[in-house]
Amino acid sequence: MNSISLFARTNLSLGMLIAFQGSFLLSFGLNSNSVFSQQLNSSAVQSQSSDQNSAIADEPNRKEQMVKAAYLYNFCKYFAWPDASFADKESDILIGVLGNDSLGNQLDLLAEKRKARKRNIVIHRFETMEDYQPCHLLFVPSRVTTEDLISAVETTDKAPLLIVSDGHVPPGHGAVVTFFWKDDKTIGFEIDLNAAHRRRLEVSAKLLKIAKVTRR
Numbered sequence: 001m002n003s004i005s006l007f008a009r010t011n012l013s014l015g016m017l018i019a020f021q022g023s024f025l026l027s028f029g030l031n032s033n034s035v036f037s038q039q040l041n042s043s044a045v046q047s048q049s050s051d052q053n054s055a056i057a058d059e060p061n062r063k064e065q066m067v068k069a070a071y072l073y074n075f076c077k078y079f080a081w082p083d084a085s086f087a088d089k090e091s092d093i094l095i096g097v098l099g100n101d102s103l104g105n106q107l108d109l110l111a112e113k114r115k116a117r118k119r120n121i122v123i124h125r126f127e128t129m130e131d132y133q134p135c136h137l138l139f140v141p142s143r144v145t146t147e148d149l150i151s152a153v154e155t156t157d158k159a160p161l162l163i164v165s166d167g168h169v170p171p172g173h174g175a176v177v178t179f180f181w182k183d184d185k186t187i188g189f190e191i192d193l194n195a196a197h198r199r200r201l202e203v204s205a206k207l208l209k210i211a212k213v214t215r216r
Contacts, residue, residue, distance in 0.1 A: 065102070075162060081201060091119065093120070095107060095137045096138040103141070176192055
């Protein structure tokens with residue numbers, strides 16, 4: 001299944017929301033019990049060429065990128081921003097990526113083909129917060145330091161900005177959403193309701209049903 005096919009099936013229906021990690025990931029064509037828990041047999045890997053090894057090693061990472069990008073897309077649908085965040089009803093939803101993008105081209109593929117809340121999605125990349133321009137969602141990849149994440153939070157203090165951390169630092173640093181690896185080796189996310197409220201963001205009750213919810 002290619003990336004576009006995956007994104008074409010990321011709409012969160014009520015049934016998927018109720019049993020997210022199972023039926024939602026399976027709707028991607030991904031097996032939640034095996035995609036992220038696959039362990040390569042070392043002896044088998046050693047017997048293959050280096051190119052084959054690289055391709056096999058890259059596959060779980062590619063699927064991780066696809067799933068996280070799909071999450072970001074759905075966050076654009078299940079969070080709501082103040083009306084004043086948009087110039088008009090046709091204004092784009094702006095997704096920013098801070099630092100070195102860990103999602104490859106997955107967000108770009110999504111933005112080319114999908115809309116959220118009937119709005120086009122536009123991707124901006126900022127090397128540092130000095131380059132930052134206002135957007136609606138800011139993804140902070142794992143390669144960004146804790147200090148830079150805190151800088152992003154402080155620089156945009158109380159702005160209606162959905163900050164999503166890739167889970168490289170413990171929750172509580174001001175991100176609204178934090179990705180984490182669950183015990184079954186699938187990807188979950190935590191929503192900090194206090195951080196969302198400070199930024200005047202509304203969260204769909206449907207999304208809260210499948211999230212780890214905290215108030216920090």
